[in-house]
Amino acid sequence: MRKGKIKINEDRCKGCLLCIEQCKVKEIIQGEKVNKYGHLVVEFKNSGKCNACTLCAIVCPDAAIEVYEVSEEKVNGK
Amino acid sequence: MTEKVIIAGSGGQGVLTLGIFIAKIGFSEGKNVTWLPTYGAEKRGGFSFCYTVVSDEEIFSPVVESPDTLILFDQRAYDVYKEKINQQTYVVVNSNLVKNINKNNKNFFEIDATKIAKEINFIQAMNVVMFGAYFQLKKIFKIETVYNVMKQMLKGKKEDTFLKNKIAFEKGMEFFK
Amino acid sequence: MIEKIIYKKPDSLTDVNFSYCPGCGHSTVHKIIAEVIDELALRENTIAVAPVGCAVFAYNFWDFDVTEAPHGRTPAVATAIKRVLPDRLVFSYQGDGDLASIGMAEIVHTANRGENITVIFINNTNYGMTGGQLAPTTLLNQKTTTSPFGRDAKNYGYPFKMLEFLSPLEGVKYLERVKVTDAASVVKTKNAIKKGFSYQLQNIGFSMIEVLSSCPANWRKEPLDSNKWIEEEISKVYPVGKIKDIK
Amino acid sequence: MENNKILIKGNHAIVEAAIDAGCRFYAGYPITPQNEIPEYMSIKMKEAGGIFMQAESELISINLVYGAAVAGARAMTTSSSPGISLMQEGISYMAGCELPGVIVNVQRGGPGLGNISPSQSDYFQAVKPGHGDYRLIVLAPYNTQEMYDFTFEAFDLADKYRNPVMVLTDGLLGQIMESIELKRKTPELLNQKKDWALTGAKGRKGKRIVSLLMEPGVLEKHNFHLKEKYDLIRKTEKRFEKLGITEDMEYLIVAFGTVARISKGAIKLSRDIKIGLFRPITLFPFPYEELKEIARKVKKIFVFEMNLGQMLEDVKIAVEDSEKIEFYGRPGGGVPTSEELLNFILKRIQK
Numbered sequence: 001m002r003k004g005k006i007k008i009n010e011d012r013c014k015g016c017l018l019c020i021e022q023c024k025v026k027e028i029i030q031g032e033k034v035n036k037y038g039h040l041v042v043e044f045k046n047s048g049k050c051n052a053c054t055l056c057a058i059v060c061p062d063a064a065i066e067v068y069e070v071s072e073e074k075v076n077g078k
Numbered sequence: 079m080t081e082k083v084i085i086a087g088s089g090g091q092g093v094l095t096l097g098i099f100i101a102k103i104g105f106s107e108g109k110n111v112t113w114l115p116t117y118g119a120e121k122r123g124g125f126s127f128c129y130t131v132v133s134d135e136e137i138f139s140p141v142v143e144s145p146d147t148l149i150l151f152d153q154r155a156y157d158v159y160k161e162k163i164n165q166q167t168y169v170v171v172n173s174n175l176v177k178n179i180n181k182n183n184k185n186f187f188e189i190d191a192t193k194i195a196k197e198i199n200f201i202q203a204m205n206v207v208m209f210g211a212y213f214q215l216k217k218i219f220k221i222e223t224v225y226n227v228m229k230q231m232l233k234g235k236k237e238d239t240f241l242k243n244k245i246a247f248e249k250g251m252e253f254f255k
Numbered sequence: 256m257i258e259k260i261i262y263k264k265p266d267s268l269t270d271v272n273f274s275y276c277p278g279c280g281h282s283t284v285h286k287i288i289a290e291v292i293d294e295l296a297l298r299e300n301t302i303a304v305a306p307v308g309c310a311v312f313a314y315n316f317w318d319f320d321v322t323e324a325p326h327g328r329t330p331a332v333a334t335a336i337k338r339v340l341p342d343r344l345v346f347s348y349q350g351d352g353d354l355a356s357i358g359m360a361e362i363v364h365t366a367n368r369g370e371n372i373t374v375i376f377i378n379n380t381n382y383g384m385t386g387g388q389l390a391p392t393t394l395l396n397q398k399t400t401t402s403p404f405g406r407d408a409k410n411y412g413y414p415f416k417m418l419e420f421l422s423p424l425e426g427v428k429y430l431e432r433v434k435v436t437d438a439a440s441v442v443k444t445k446n447a448i449k450k451g452f453s454y455q456l457q458n459i460g461f462s463m464i465e466v467l468s469s470c471p472a473n474w475r476k477e478p479l480d481s482n483k484w485i486e487e488e489i490s491k492v493y494p495v496g497k498i499k500d501i502k
Numbered sequence: 503m504e505n506n507k508i509l510i511k512g513n514h515a516i517v518e519a520a521i522d523a524g525c526r527f528y529a530g531y532p533i534t535p536q537n538e539i540p541e542y543m544s545i546k547m548k549e550a551g552g553i554f555m556q557a558e559s560e561l562i563s564i565n566l567v568y569g570a571a572v573a574g575a576r577a578m579t580t581s582s583s584p585g586i587s588l589m590q591e592g593i594s595y596m597a598g599c600e601l602p603g604v605i606v607n608v609q610r611g612g613p614g615l616g617n618i619s620p621s622q623s624d625y626f627q628a629v630k631p632g633h634g635d636y637r638l639i640v641l642a643p644y645n646t647q648e649m650y651d652f653t654f655e656a657f658d659l660a661d662k663y664r665n666p667v668m669v670l671t672d673g674l675l676g677q678i679m680e681s682i683e684l685k686r687k688t689p690e691l692l693n694q695k696k697d698w699a700l701t702g703a704k705g706r707k708g709k710r711i712v713s714l715l716m717e718p719g720v721l722e723k724h725n726f727h728l729k730e731k732y733d734l735i736r737k738t739e740k741r742f743e744k745l746g747i748t749e750d751m752e753y754l755i756v757a758f759g760t761v762a763r764i765s766k767g768a769i770k771l772s773r774d775i776k777i778g779l780f781r782p783i784t785l786f787p788f789p790y791e792e793l794k795e796i797a798r799k800v801k802k803i804f805v806f807e808m809n810l811g812q813m814l815e816d817v818k819i820a821v822e823d824s825e826k827i828e829f830y831g832r833p834g835g836g837v838p839t840s841e842e843l844l845n846f847i848l849k850r851i852q853k
Contacts, residue, residue, distance in 0.1 A: 012264075012272055012273075014277035014278070016277035017278075017477075017479055018478055018479065021479055034152075034175060036153060036154060037154065038091070038152050038154070052261060054261060054262045054438075056438075057262040058262070058442065059283070059435075061275070061277075061278060061281075061282030062272070062282050063265070063282075063286045066262060067261050068258040068259060068260050069259045070256055071256070071257050071259070072256065073257055101509065102509060111681065112678050112680050113679040113680075114677055114679075137680075138764055138766050138840055139764045139837075139839060140674065140678045141674070141839065143839045143841070307615060325614075352532065359558065385533065385537045386534075386541070388537065388541070391558065400544075401544045401556045403541075403545055
């Protein structure tokens with residue numbers, strides 16, 4: 001299965017929670033941290049279940065989520 | 079007596095309601111009052127502030143340039159108004175959301191109003207906790223008026239809403255006793 | 256570990272944070288418009304016309320040319336820009352107060368003339384910026400700040416279905432109603448906008464995409480509940496789907 | 503605390519006044535900073551059994567008021583600067599047809615969409631309005647009490663002269679909450695018969711209310727008739743306030759609305775400077791003669807406005823020696839402070 005991770009831009013996140021609803025593997029949670037605009041921002045759990053499906057980022061109104069596909073570095077190779 | 083207050087924070091924190099609350103208390107005690115809100119574009123989460131003036135005399139401008147008291151709910155509010163702090167200004171900040179401060183004033187007071195409001199399971203009353211602190215520190219209003227106006231403003235709400243607000247107010251007040 | 260970025264903020268968006276409330280549909284639509292413009296490589300070839308209303312600040316968020324028009328006059332301004340610069344992508348972005356109320360004459364005549372522009376129409380069933388007043392699109396019984404007892408047809412008339420209303424006009428080539436309540440519907444909206452833009456590039460004529468959009472602050476609902484309300488109530492009155500497509 | 507005193511927002515005070523004055527037809531369209539008026543009116547008008555309409559634009563608002571006036575109703579619309587610009591066509595038609603009606607302008611910054619901060623930059627479009635030779639009676643409140651009082655009186659004035667009346671206020675006065683005393687009296691002319699209104703030609707010939715007067719000389723005659731009316735208004739309705747006008751006064755401030763109240767603060771701060779305030783309350787009719795009289799005696803006249811000098815032109819008409827005038831204005835939503843005005847005064851006095 002494809003592995004992935006996301007980065008949340010905490011300045012842009014407004015804590016609307018739409019991403020949490022979309023995440024099928026429950027890798028995003030409502031955080032404790034308040035950003036400088038007073039919004040409670042969401043957090044990426046990063047427990048290895050993210051499959052880079054991008055649904056969270058697609059639904060994010062504030063373009064606050066970046067999605068990365070993560071692959072193992074080849075030991076033999078270049 | 080003239081008391082010029084600026085209350086600032088973010089939309090949804092009860093900034094404007096607290097301003098009206100103070101104005102109504104002043105009005106109930108027979109003072110002249112003005113309350114002037116900001117009417118920003120963004121409904122929630124945006125910067126929000128209001129000016130409240132309570133005075134025995136005629137109030138000329140409702141715009142407060144040099145406040146007697148600043149009640150600041152978060153860091154952005156502090157950053158915007160820190161320039162207005164002088165040695166005489168009373169400053170009450172919610173230390174939960176205002177961390178980066180330059181405390182060079184004897185009347186600078188910090189209270190973790192968010193934590194206190196959470197402890198009594200009534201996070202919406204953060205502003206009332208802040209008011210409790212302000213009430214205790216400045217001692218310009220009568221406590222009976224506070225309860226009367228609180229009751230009047232919560233008319234139509236559930237019975238225990240008043241009690242919860244009363245507790246929030248008292249917790250804020252006790253903090254500086 | 257090798258990290259490959261597969262989704263990021265589109266280049267056609269500036270670094271300025273949206274001034275919209277948490278969960279607001281405007282934000283999502285702004286973002287997908289920027290994505291479409293990136294994908295079509297039209298950033299340097301686009302002129303947008305922002306409305307009056309919450310989206311009046313669109314020019315802060317889009318990194319392409321944007322002007323603004325008096326309330327409701329957006330299609331007129333867009334028409335003239337397109338006539339003067341026919342090889343540019345010109346779109347107007349309007350809310351329901353702007354388009355369906357004060358700007359009714361402009362939108363009807365722009366559509367009827369078959370102007371080769373694209374209109375993005377945000378329907379959130381109220382006036383957002385001014386504090387949630389009744390809009391022509393407000394649902395029956397919906398409470399707003401100027402219909403505090405709920406919209407009754409006798410006093411306030413009926414919800415205005417703009418796409419169905421414009422559909423018979425001969426100048427109108429493509430009309431679709433979409434929503435942005437989940438990832439799947441966001442993708443559909445993006446495709447609809449892309450189609451509207453590409454029709455314009457092919458000189459096919461007037462197109463308009465209506466987006467059912469949430470207004471959590473004025474609806475006094477949380478963002479997730481707002482989207483649920485669109486699914487359960489609003490899309491009943493305003494069914495999503497293609498209304499007209501003449502290619 | 504007196505019982506008839508209440509704490510109220512300026513915009514809400516306008517609604518209370520209109521209902522008390524017997525206004526039973528309201529039409530309006532959302533625009534900040536006056537949204538509290540249609541919002542509160544949607545409740546109050548229902549209680550009063552009148553007609554509340556949210557129009558689809560300001561063009562429709564003013565023409566709904568036009569229609570209500572034709573039918574003999576006491577009618578009002580409210581808006582803010584850009585919306586008032588849109589209403590100018592309808593207002594001119596009302597003036598031409600001699601229809602009463604009340605228009606409240608809660609001014610904001612301009613030009614264009616401007617901003618939503620308080621401003622006085624619609625002085626021109628209130629006092630020297632749209633196309634054609636016509637005038638509005640313009641009342642300029644400076645506190646919440648006057649927001650109530652003047653809106654209340656505007657309806658009688660409109661009926662008395664069969665002319666649109668404008669209450670020219672601003673975002674600051676609309677948004678502040680202050681205490682006011684409600685009068686709750688019956689307006690004098692509420693039940694005055696409106697013989698000119700169109701109610702159906704029962705037992706009489708049909709009549710018309712029109713502003714298109716094409717026959718040779720008729721429009722000219724109509725304009726002379728309007729002038730007579732405006733001259734009468736000039737004679738009888740002029741209102742102003744004088745504060746601290748003494749025999750040995752050396753300086754004078756002329757200001758209206760919000761700036762007048764801030765000027766009072768500047769006078770209080772100025773202590774031993776012999777300075778008074780002249781506050782025009784009716785901007786049309788403008789109190790030229792009274793200002794002229796006072797202006798003769800002083801060394802300098804300070805004109806303060808929240809614009810770039812609009813009332814200034816009328817002050818210049820009134821004052822014989824306009825070299826004496828010093829102007830200070832804050833445009834685009836800027837609100838001066840009392841200290842700021844005093845500093846300006848001190849600098850100009852020392853020069």
